[in-house]
Amino acid sequence: MSRLIVVSNRVASITEGKSSAGGLVVGVLDALRETGGIWLGWSGTLEPKLKLNPFSERHENIEFLTVPLTKRDYDRYYRGFSNGVLWPTFHYRIDLSLYTRIDYMGYLEVNRKFAQILASTVEEDDHIWVHDYHLIPLGKACRDLGIQNKTGFFLHIPFPSPSVLRTIPPHRELVESMCAYDLLGFQTDNDVQAFLDYAARCLGATVTGNVVQLGDRITRVGAYPIGIHPEQVKSLSKESVHTKPLATLKAGLLDRKLIVSVDRLDYSKGLVERFNAFEQLLETSPQYRGKVTFVQIAPPSRQDVQGYRQIRRQLESTAGRINGKWTELSWTPIRYMNRSYDRGLLMAIFRTSQVGLVTPLRDGMNLVAKEYIASQPAHDPGVLVLSEFAGAAAEMRNGAVMVNPYDLQGMADGLHRALSMPLEERKSRYEHLMAVLKQNDLSTWRDRFLSDLAA
Numbered sequence: 179m180s181r182l183i184v185v186s187n188r189v190a191s192i193t194e195g196k197s198s199a200g201g202l203v204v205g206v207l208d209a210l211r212e213t214g215g216i217w218l219g220w221s222g223t224l225e226p227k228l229k230l231n232p233f234s235e236r237h238e239n240i241e242f243l244t245v246p247l248t249k250r251d252y253d254r255y256y257r258g259f260s261n262g263v264l265w266p267t268f269h270y271r272i273d274l275s276l277y278t279r280i281d282y283m284g285y286l287e288v289n290r291k292f293a294q295i296l297a298s299t300v301e302e303d304d305h306i307w308v309h310d311y312h313l314i315p316l317g318k319a320c321r322d323l324g325i326q327n328k329t330g331f332f333l334h335i336p337f338p339s340p341s342v343l344r345t346i347p348p349h350r351e352l353v354e355s356m357c358a359y360d361l362l363g364f365q366t367d368n369d370v371q372a373f374l375d376y377a378a379r380c381l382g383a384t385v386t387g388n389v390v391q392l393g394d395r396i397t398r399v400g401a402y403p404i405g406i407h408p409e410q411v412k413s414l415s416k417e418s419v420h421t422k423p424l425a426t427l428k429a430g431l432l433d434r435k436l437i438v439s440v441d442r443l444d445y446s447k448g449l450v451e452r453f454n455a456f457e458q459l460l461e462t463s464p465q466y467r468g469k470v471t472f473v474q475i476a477p478p479s480r481q482d483v484q485g486y487r488q489i490r491r492q493l494e495s496t497a498g499r500i501n502g503k504w505t506e507l508s509w510t511p512i513r514y515m516n517r518s519y520d521r522g523l524l525m526a527i528f529r530t531s532q533v534g535l536v537t538p539l540r541d542g543m544n545l546v547a548k549e550y551i552a553s554q555p556a557h558d559p560g561v562l563v564l565s566e567f568a569g570a571a572a573e574m575r576n577g578a579v580m581v582n583p584y585d586l587q588g589m590a591d592g593l594h595r596a597l598s599m600p601l602e603e604r605k606s607r608y609e610h611l612m613a614v615l616k617q618n619d620l621s622t623w624r625d626r627f628l629s630d631l632a633a
């Protein structure tokens with residue numbers, strides 16, 4: 179019988195997948211629980227020597243295989259090429275990309291290492307599902323070792339337009355290696371189109387509909403927008419709404435309206451622009467002064483990668499400046515919290531708020547936008563204000579208030595519209611969005627990808 183083998187940079191611990199986990203972890207665990215199988219990836223630890231025999235731990239029908247990286251792997255593969263070149267460039271921040279050939283070599287080396295582990299693990303009918311930008315060349319590395327199993331790849335982040343992609347010196351080799359997969363999944367049709375454009379114009383591949391032929395290899399390409407489990411998120415938000423931390427938050431708000439944002443602290447999320455837009459609202463709509471509080475929750479991530487310390491400093495100084503200017507004895511306009519929270523509590527904060535402000539400058543999907551809607555009470559829902567550059571915009575543009583995160587006044591207008599929206603309009607937008615989320619939930623995402631891979 180065919181098993182599913184999932185490979186991603188990090189493997190969730192066995193206890194994850196419940197309240198603390200994000201989309202990739204929940205989606206992958208879900209897929210594996212149903213079919214049984216193997217999850218291979220980095221253990222998150224560093225050791226002095228390269229190891230090819232993974233640590234194996236079985237939990238019910240899933241075998242977790244993890245390997246440590248060396249400090250050198252970490253610097254070149256993870257911090258260097260993955261997060262110092264691919265992440266910024268795929269999010270259109272070529273100004274932050276720092277390419278070195280040595281990092282790229284390290285990236286290829288770790289991908290070859292994962293392929294070697296796969297070679298000693300894989301059985302004839304197994305299907306392999308590779309996740310995200312850390313592992314783009316893994317399919318090719320597998321083929322080089324003679325692994326002929328059905329192998330698919332899903333990219334969680336945007337795929338950039340060819341002119342941006344071409345700033346990465348080994349762009350051609352990278353995209354050629356993507357053609358070693360049988361199936362390539364992207365978040366949106368735009369990403370699919372960007373990939374097909376590159377394949378046709380820069381690789382000279384034959385593109386027929388969503389099928390790419392390079393040499394004798396055929397790769398199918400499709401959009402598989404990742405979803406959430408809306409009913410589970412709803413229950414979670416209801417359960418946590420009566421907890422002490424939430425009561426404290428509400429008491430501090432008095433009767434003020436609440437705007438909420440939750441992101442990893444990352445330059446792609448548009449946090450500084452968002453703070454400035456909130457200030458613009460206070461500037462141009464004086465009726466909101468003292469009447470609205472903006473809560474931003476953003477735990478630091480990737481602090482040892484270039485660009486991340488800078489965004490943290492910039493955000494702290496922007497919040498400080500705005501609060502310094504507008505704070506009154508009984509009101510602080512921006513409450514900026516630099517830490518991680520229990521998932522249930524986050525969903526309950528969403529449920530309590532009037533506006534969810536999700537304004538990335540670029541985002542593959544953005545699950546917070548979906549979680550925000552799923553957490554709302556149907557009788558009095560809050561409004562989602564969404565960036566047109568989030569992948570989620572493709573599905574949610576008809577129910578959200580859409581904004582351009584580069585347009586401060588436009589975002590302030592969007593906030594005003596959301597804060598003053600009549601109940602009937604809020605309900606009808608919410609109902610539309612809930613139907614969209616239910617129709618394309620996390621199980622649909624997984625099932626569509628895996629059945630196309632098997633086809």
Ligand code: ADQ
Pocket residue numbers: 199200201202334335404440441442475476477517518519520521524541542543544545546549569
């Ligand atoms: P991320 O860039 O991490 O994911 P996102 O899709 O928003 O972004 O997922 C973040 C997850 O972490 C959400 O489930 C959220 O609730 C949770 N989270 C965020 N801040 C938190 C905090 N302070 N405390 C606790 N939990 C927090 C990448 C891509 C996205 C894509 C996903 C899934 O960049 O575009 O949507 O993968 O494919």
